[in-house]
Amino acid sequence: MDKKTGHLLEVWKQNTDNLFREDAIHLDETPLEKKNRIARLEANPEEWKKEYFSKFCTAEAAPFHLAHDKRVLNNPEWYEVISWSRELAKSTRTMMNIIYLVMTRKKKNVLLVSYSSDNAEMLLKPYRNVFEQNERLKSDYGDQFNYGNWKDEKFVLANGASFRAIGKGQSPRGAKNDEARPDTILIDDIDTDEECRNPDRIKESVNWIEQALIPTRSISVPLLLIACGNIIATYCCITEMAKKADKHDIVNIRDKNNKSTWPQKNSEAQIDRVLSTVSWASYQKEYFNNPVIEGSTFKEMTWGVTPKITDCDEVLVYSDPATSNKDRTANKNQPSSKFVGVIGRKGLKYYVYTCWLDVMNNSKFIDCVFEADSYFFKSGGDSYRNYIENNSLQDPFYEQVLSPLIKQKATDTGIGIPITEDTRSKPEKYTRIEGTLEPLNRLGNLILNKKEENNPHMKRLEAQFLGVSPNAKVMDGPDGVEGGVWLLKSRTYSFSNDYRSGQRASRKY
Numbered sequence: 207m208d209k210k211t212g213h214l215l216e217v218w219k220q221n222t223d224n225l226f227r228e229d230a231i232h233l234d235e236t237p238l239e240k241k242n243r244i245a246r247l248e249a250n251p252e253e254w255k256k257e258y259f260s261k262f263c264t265a266e267a268a269p270f271h272l273a274h275d276k277r278v279l280n281n282p283e284w285y286e287v288i289s290w291s292r293e294l295a296k297s298t299r300t301m302m303n304i305i306y307l308v309m310t311r312k313k314k315n316v317l318l319v320s321y322s323s324d325n326a327e328m329l330l331k332p333y334r335n336v337f338e339q340n341e342r343l344k345s346d347y348g349d350q351f352n353y354g355n356w357k358d359e360k361f362v363l364a365n366g367a368s369f370r371a372i373g374k375g376q377s378p379r380g381a382k383n384d385e386a387r388p389d390t391i392l393i394d395d396i397d398t399d400e401e402c403r404n405p406d407r408i409k410e411s412v413n414w415i416e417q418a419l420i421p422t423r424s425i426s427v428p429l430l431l432i433a434c435g436n437i438i439a440t441y442c443c444i445t446e447m448a449k450k451a452d453k454h455d456i457v458n459i460r461d462k463n464n465k466s467t468w469p470q471k472n473s474e475a476q477i478d479r480v481l482s483t484v485s486w487a488s489y490q491k492e493y494f495n496n497p498v499i500e501g502s503t504f505k506e507m508t509w510g511v512t513p514k515i516t517d518c519d520e521v522l523v524y525s526d527p528a529t530s531n532k533d534r535t536a537n538k539n540q541p542s543s544k545f546v547g548v549i550g551r552k553g554l555k556y557y558v559y560t561c562w563l564d565v566m567n568n569s570k571f572i573d574c575v576f577e578a579d580s581y582f583f584k585s586g587g588d589s590y591r592n593y594i595e596n597n598s599l600q601d602p603f604y605e606q607v608l609s610p611l612i613k614q615k616a617t618d619t620g621i622g623i624p625i626t627e628d629t630r631s632k633p634e635k636y637t638r639i640e641g642t643l644e645p646l647n648r649l650g651n652l653i654l655n656k657k658e659e660n661n662p663h664m665k666r667l668e669a670q671f672l673g674v675s676p677n678a679k680v681m682d683g684p685d686g687v688e689g690g691v692w693l694l695k696s697r698t699y700s701f702s703n704d705y706r707s708g709q710r711a712s713r714k715y
């Protein structure tokens with residue numbers, strides 16, 4: 207085989223191999239074309255990521271991704287805590303951003319910190335693999351492998367940038383790269399469930415971050431500090447770092463309207479499937495940044511046999527249509543549940559016969575109110591009272607939205623439900639729930655209908671009860687039960703003769 211033929215075969219093999227690589231390199235461009243292409247990509251970071259990280263960019267970025275990238279890439283001095291749900295690519299997007307900054311020589315000395323040195327090295331490994339295996343990156347920026355400076359815990363690129371893994375509590379001193387102090391600190395997976403159960407250990411960890419880790423920086427050189435982590439406890443490293451950060455970006459798997467925050471990747475059906483396989487408390491923690499501390503107020507709930515509805519002293523349907531304006535502001539990232547419950551009293555005992563508790567639109571909520579009415583009469587009941595919460599923090603929502611829907615539903619079904627507005631000015635939510643319901647539950651006088659134990663709405667109600675605490679974000683079900691029990695205890699009812707409030711509903715099925 208002559209030299210020319212051998213060269214042609216080598217070119218053919220190179221092009222054939224390149225054809226089947228996901229990160230195929232550009233073989234047919236001139237040096238000037240290559241230079242212009244790289245400049246164009248560097249001017250558009252999202253396109254840069256798609257060019258060099260096609261294996262990761264399998265779905266279009268969501269608006270929150272792009273907003274985060276803009277903050278991180280345009281602010282050399284920046285401190286951001288990212289509490290994105292699982293499956294929203296917080297670590298992956300961070301890796302792509304950091305490599306972009308390093309390859310464009312905007313950052314030089316990167317520290318990656320985790321709860322242990324082993325975990326930090328594991329999190330650093332994907333970075334090292336990129337520089338070893340990404341052919342597009344190597345073709346455009348040169349082979350970055352640096353003999354003698356390529357270890358699991360630290361490696362230095364051929365362009366002079368360095369990466370080092372550090373476990374929490376280790377000494378970060380001596381983290382210079384030549385004369386450069388760290389200009390990038392990545393904190394990932396810093397909290398553990400075990401440590402979060404001990405406030406003293408969290409305080410010790412936060413002190414290490416503030417007194418040992420961050421001071422490794424140079425005062426005169428901009429520092430990018432990114433902490434990736436979900437809120438797994440009400441007091442953890444992430445919550446404490448967030449107080450000092452320029453930005454705490456909280457994004458749940460679903461938004462306040464209960465829609466996927468990254469529909470390009472996670473469909474509603476896929477989310478439903480995943481959430482159906484874990485408990486309410488578990489998915490609140492992992493996907494909604496809502497750590498539920500079980501047993502802090504209600505250690506367990508009582509499931510028992512309920513009397514016939516006709517044997518109760520009083521029965522009512524209580525509905526809570528939405529969180530108040532105060533709660534909506536405090537929990538802007540948390541979708542709120544609506545509640546409808548059939549609640550009865552016999553002597554000193556209070557029974558939750560059934561409930562509807564879920565994130566739902568207003569039309570579905572009114573359907574549930576009518577379903578509760580049907581449940582009562584199909585259970586043999588004769589008359590009951592029907593209440594919907596409508597205090598000053600919710601007004602004029604009832605008049606403008608719910609009342610027209612109720613009237614339309616009555617027209618469609620031929621069934622009129624005389625509804626009374628509960629206009630009670632309510633104290634703080636936790637205080638009410640703890641004061642009204644905890645003593646009843648502790649004495650065995652608050653009972654959930656055992657026949658409904660497999661009802662997912664009743665399961666959610668139990669889970670929310672077990673998660674009640676002063677700092678709990680989701681207590682919509684217990685809040686609704688409190689409203690109904692308080693009315694039953696007070697035995698004070700108001701009536702009027704209009705459509706919305708009147709005599710007890712009375713109907714036979």
